Amino acid sequence: MSKFQTSIHEYLETLPLQTFNRLYQKPATCLAIFRLLPPLGKQIIMSSLYVDTPIPVTDMKLWFKESAGLMKQKEAMQRLKALHIFSEERGNYAMNATFLEQFRNALTGGGNSQSFGLATSTPDKHHVDIAFLDDYATKQWEAILHFMVGTTEGRPPCKGVLNLLGRSGLMTGGSDVSSHADSMDARDFASQMARQDFGVPKITHKGFQFLLQDINTQVWAFLLQYLNMAESLNMDLVEVLTFFFQLGSLELGNDYSSETLTPTQTHLLEDLKAYGIVYQRKRGSRRFYPTRLATTLTSGTPVMLGSHTNATKLAAAAAVRKGEEEEGDDHGFIILETNYRLYAYTDSPLQIAVLNLFVHLRDRFPNMVTGVITRDSIRRALTKGITAEQIITYLTAHAHAQMRKHTPVLPLTVVDQIRLWEIEKNRLRPVQSWLYSDFGRQQDFESTLEYASELGVVLWSNQKRRLICITTEGHQAVGSYVRKLIIRQKEQAQQAQQARQQHQQQHVPSIAS
Template sequence: MVGGVRDYLESLPEAVLTRLFQSPASCLAILRLLSPLAKTYLLDMVFTDAPVSLDRIDQLVKPEHRSAQVEAIEKLRHLHLIKERYASKTIVANSTFCTSLRCALTAGPANEKFGVPCDDRSSVTMDFLTEYSRTKWESILHFMVQSTIEIAESLPPPATGALNLLQQSGLMAGPSPTRLHITSEGFQFLLQDPNTQVWSLLLHYLHLASKIGRDEVDVLNFIFMLGSLEVGKEYAAQDISPTQQQILVDVADLGIIYHVPESKRFAPTPLAQILTSENGDGAAENTDAGKSLKGFIILETNFRMYAYTDSTLQICILNLFCDLKSRFSNLVVGRISRESVRRAFHNGITADQIIQYLTVHAHDQMKQTDSGQILAPTISDQIKLWQLELDRFVSNSGFLYRDFATAQEYNLIVNYAQEMGALMWKNDSRRMFFVDRDSNRKVLEYVNRKMTS
C-alpha cells in the first residue's frame, strides 16, 4: 500500500511537492517510502550540494542490478527529488528536500509551531489511547461487515465524517450515509493489513479534501507529521489554521488521534505510528488489528482452518472466504472450499488478497517450517487456480454467420474476416463463423459487395 501513497505523491506537480519538502517530517516520511537503493542514492547526495555525475551513478551499482538502479533513479525523478542536467550529464538533488532532511537528521530545531508537546502532566494514558483507537477503527470495520451479515453484538456506528468518507471512497455505497452496503472494493479493503487500510482511507480523504478546495500540502504535512509524533504524549494544537483544525476533527473520527472537542490538545494513537512505517507490525501491536497480526490462523493442507480468535470482526472477515463450521469461546473452525473461495471472488476479492491475509495472520506454529513458506504451496496454488478457473471463459460480443449456400461463398468471406483479424471462431464443416462486433460492419460491407457483384 505504500505504493498507493507513492503513486499519489508522484502525481503531484513539482511546485506542490517542493512546498511539501519544506517540512522535515514530510521529508522523513517520504524517505521511508523509497526503495533501499533509492534511499542509498538520495542519502549519498543529501550532504553534498555538488551535482553527481551520471557515470558515478552507473559505477555505484553492479551491472547485474542495473534494472533496480534505473527503477530507483526513475522513482526519484518522478518524485522530483532529483533533477537531471543533461548538458553536464549530472544529477542534483532537490535542494529544499536536502535542507529539510539535513535539519531532521541533525535533530535541528523544528520550524513548526505545531506539534509542541504539552508540558504539564497529560491526562491520557497509553492504554486509553490504544483502547480509543481500537474502538474507533473497529467500529468502522464492523460497520462495513455488518452490512453483510447479522452480528449479535453491534457497536455504535462510526462518526458521520467517517461514514461520508466510506461512501465517497466507494468502499460502501447506498442512498444515504446511514443506509450503506459494502462494495467489492470494500471487501478487498477488509482483507488488507491495517497499514494499507489506514493509508487508503487517508488517500481518499486527500482526494476529497483537494476536491473541496483544501490545500493538499497542508493535509499531507499534517498526516506525515502525525506519524513522527510520539505515541502516548499530548500535543498542543495552538496557532493552527482552520483547515488544520478541520483535519484534526476528521482524523480523530478515524481513531488516528485522540482529540477532545473544544480543547487545543490532541494525542496520537498507535494507529498514527503506522503512517510512516512500511509494514504494520511493531507499530500497532496493541490495537486489535495489531493483536491479530500476532497470528491466529492455522491452516492444514487438507484445507481445514482453525482460527484462534474471539473477535467478531476477524470472524466476519474469515467468513468472507471460508465456510465456518463451529465456534468455541476462543476458536472458530472452518474449511476453505472451492465454493467459499468462489463466493469471495464474486465479491471482488482476489486470490492474492486471501493468501496475503492468511499469511499475515498465520499462527506462529505455521511459521515454523523449514521451507520458509508459511502457507503450504498446495493451498496457495489451489486458491490461485480457483481464481484462474473463473478466467476460463472469455466473453466477446459479436455476430455469428451461418447458412452459407456454398463452400466457395463461405471460404471467401471467412478468409476476408480472418485477414482483417475480425474472426473469433470458425467451424469449416458446419460453415459457421463468429465475428467480433466492432469489425462486423466491414465484414458486412464486404459481404454485400460480393453478393451484389
C-alpha cells in the same frame, strides 16, 4: 472491478511540481517521503546530499556495476524524478533545492523544527499510556470495520466516516429501505443517519477487498480517500499531506501541542480522531496523542494491532512481562489443516465476521471458532467479488505461529483447491462477436482472414469450414472490407459476362457472314 488506490506513492506521483515544492518546505515531509522510498532511492539521495554541484549523469552511472545495476538505477531515478526530488538537466542530475535544504535540516536538526510536531512543555494532568492509546486506536478503527461487516458490536461511526465510506465506494446505499425498518438497533441508527447522504449503506466488492487488507494498507486507503475528498472540500492539499507526514514522524506515547496547527489541520485532527489515528481527550483540548496507527504510517513496518480484546489482554500481559516478542505472536491466530478445517483462536466479532466471508463456521468457543473451507463458502466469497488471491493472502498473513514453522505456511492442497474453485467459476468465457460464414470462394475467405488478423480482431477461425469470428470492435472494418470484396467480385463477374457477350457478339456475325 476497479481496485481502490492504496499506495501513497501512486498518489504522490500524480501531483504537480508546485505542490511538491510546497510540500518539501517541511523537513518532516521530506523525511517521511525519504522513508517511503526503496533502499536504492535512499542510497542515491544520501550519496548526493552533500554534493553541492549537480551530478553528471555519466558519473552516477559509474556508481553501478554492469547492466543489471544500471537497470535498477534507472528504475530508482525514475521514482525520484516522479517525486520531483531529482531533475535531469543538460546531462546533469540536480536535486530539488527545497528538498535538499529541508532534508538536511531534518537530518541535522536545524531550521524550524516545528514541522515534527511541538511537544507540549507542561505535563498532562490526564496523561495516557501507550496501552490506552493502542486500545483507543483499535476500538475506533474496528468500529469502522465492524460497521462495514454489519456486526452490531460497538457504536456506529460518526457521520464523517460514513460519508467517507460512501464516497470511497467501499459501501453503497441500497434502495430497499423497508427491509431495514424492523428494529432500531445501533446499526439501523447509523443507517438512518447516513440515509440523507447515500441511503442504507451496504458493503461493496471494494469493501470486501478492503477488509482483507492489512491494517496499514487500510489506513492509507482511507487517508487517500480523505485526500481526494479534501480537494472537493476546498481544503489545502499540501496542509493535509503535511499533517499526515508529520503524524508519521511523531513518537507514540508522547503528547503534542495542537496550538501550532493551522485551522485546516485542526479540522483534520477532528476527523482523524474518529478514525482512531490520533487521540484527544476532549474537543478543543490543547494537546493530542498520536496512536500506533499514525506513527507507523511512513515506517513501512506492519501495525501490530490485535483484535480489540486481545490488545487489552496483551497490554496487560506485556506490562507484567515486559516482553515485546509476545506482541508479534498475537498477529496470527488461524490454523488451517490439510483437511480444510480451520481453527481461529480469536474472540473478536470482527475477525469472526471477516472469516465468515469465506469460511463455513461451525462451532464457537470462548476463545476460538472452528470452521471448514468448502466449495460453497469460497464460492460465496467469490460472488461477493473477493478473489482467491486475497483469501490466500489473508490466511497467510494471519496464520498462527505454529503454522509459520512450515514452509509453505498454508497447506498446498487447500491453496490449490481455492484457486481451482475460482477458475471453475469462470469456466465460460463469452465474448461478444460477429460470425462470418458462407464465403463463396476460398480466396475471399483467406483475404478477409488476413485483413482481420492484421487488425487483430480475430477471435476464432476455421480454414476448412470458412468461418471467422470477429470482435464487435472489428466488425465495422471487416464488414466493409467484405462488402468491397463482394462488389469487386460482382464487378469482375459483370466484366466477365460483358466480355463473354462481346465475344459472342463478335462470334455470331462471323458465323452469319
